[in-house]
Amino acid sequence: MKQRIKIWFHSGNSPEIREFTLRKSILICFLILFIACTGTVLYVGHDYYLLKQADHDNAALLETVANQKNELKDQRRQIQIFAGEIQGLKDQIAKLGRLENQVRLIADIDKSGRSSGIWGIGGVSKVDLDQEIPLDAHHHALIREMHHQVKQIQSVADKEKLDFNDLIDKLTKKKNLLASSPSIKPVSGxxxxxxxxxxxxxxxxxxxxxxxxxxxxxxxxxxxxxxxxxxxxxxxxxxxxxxxxxxxxxxxxxxxxxxxxxxxxxxxxxxxxxxxxxxxxxxxxxxxxxxxxxxxxxxxxxxxxxxx
The missing domain is CATH 2.70.70.10 (Glucose Permease (Domain IIA))
Known part of the structure; x- marks a missing residue:
């Protein structure tokens, strides 16, 4: 005889007690099916959660990469601006050198032997810095050249400081000499x-x-x-x-x-x-x-x- 399972239900609104009879095998199959469905739902839900989490992380990563690319472009743009400023400093030093030479020529003052000039050995490089490199290209060579030229500019600036101090000293002496030289008529007549x-x-x-x-x-x-x-x-x-x-x-x-x-x-x-x-x-x-x-x-x- 097949085993059966009886289930009684009592409702609070009615005094009647209802009875259901199920075969044990059907109940077991139902339980197995319920457990399988529940497991499948949980597995799919967990997999979906992981997929959504990965999608969220991927979006955050893409945003980070995009921000880093923009930051890199900004940095390279700043590098190009600095390159332009360095080029401007070179031009200013060249102008100062020409001005010094003009003053020396006018005042008839020779240059001291301490100076090696603005350009050439020990001077500022004649090579212009390339400021038009695309922002998506590497700037390593430009940065190296900038560092090199900044050191050269510092060296030349130190030499120019010595030259200008020498020039000022000689101009002061000439000024005193000129001021001490009789050059006007002492009285009208x-x-x-x-x-x-x-x-x-x-x-x-x-x-x-x-x-x-x-x-x-x-x-x-x-x-x-x-x-x-x-x-x-x-x-x-x-x-x-x-x-x-x-x-x-x-x-x-x-x-x-x-x-x-x-x-x-x-x-x-x-x-x-x-x-x-x-x-x-x-x-x-x-x-x-x-x-x-x-x-x-x-x-x-x-x-x-x-x-x-």
Whole structure:
């Protein structure tokens, strides 16, 4: 006799009890089928979950790769910009070199032996950096060349710094030399007696006149013809009231027969600064300035030093 399984159901709304009878084999088959279906659903669901997870990870990975590609392009674009800036620095250094050469030419100052020039050995490379490399191409060669040229630029910049310091030092010395060189007329007026041999107005004999005599009315302002230091301001026998200024570099100027002395000994004066007024003190035949230029103590022709 086949085994059967009875199942009773009771509903709370009815007093009746229902009975179902199932064969044991059918129940077992149903349970097996249920378990198989449940297992299949779970397997398919798990596989679907893994597939969705992989799809999500793949999308995230693709987004990361895309971001990295964009970042790489931005970096390469920056590299190209830097290459352009390096090229600009090279051009600026070249301009500075040309400017330095122009200044040296104008000021007649030779270049020191410390410099090897802007271009050539030890200088900046003449090779232009390729800024037009496609963004999807490798930039390794460009980066290496940039590093190389940056080092060269630094080296040349250090040399140019030395050259400019040398130039400034020499220009300063030249400026001081020029400022110390008598170059203007000490007083307005007429030159009544030039530098050199002449007939003495007092003795009538041929004598050497060591300066220029410039005549004008009494009280006319007399200026220093160069920057310097007053080393004498007082009276000297036949010269009358005298101002002597030391300009350095072996140069000095003398202003004689002045009426009023407006400076004092050891006073620093500038070119064009009023130092006295024209007079006729000492041995003179009339109001005038006796002006001398001395180089290493020897009188020279003042006319050669008057540029105005």
């Amino acid at each position: 007429i030159i009544t007696s030039p530098f050199g041999y002449r007939k003495s107005p007092f003795t009538g004999k041929r004598t050497f006149h060591s300066g220029l005599d410039i005549s004008n009315r009494m009280g006319t302002e007399i200026v220093s013809t160069a920057t310097g230091k007053v080393v004498f301001a007082g009276r000297k026998t036949s010269y009358g009231n005298v101002v002597i200024i030391d300009h350095g570099y072996g140069k000095a100027t003398k202003y004689a027969h002045v009426r009023d002395i407006l400076v004092h000994k050891n006073q620093q004066v500038k070119r064009g600064e009023v130092i006295a007024t024209l007079g006729n003190t000492g041995r003179t035949t009339g109001p005038h300035l006796h002006y001398e230029v001395l180089v290493n103590g020897t009188p020279v022709n003042p006319s050669k030093y008057i540029l105005n």
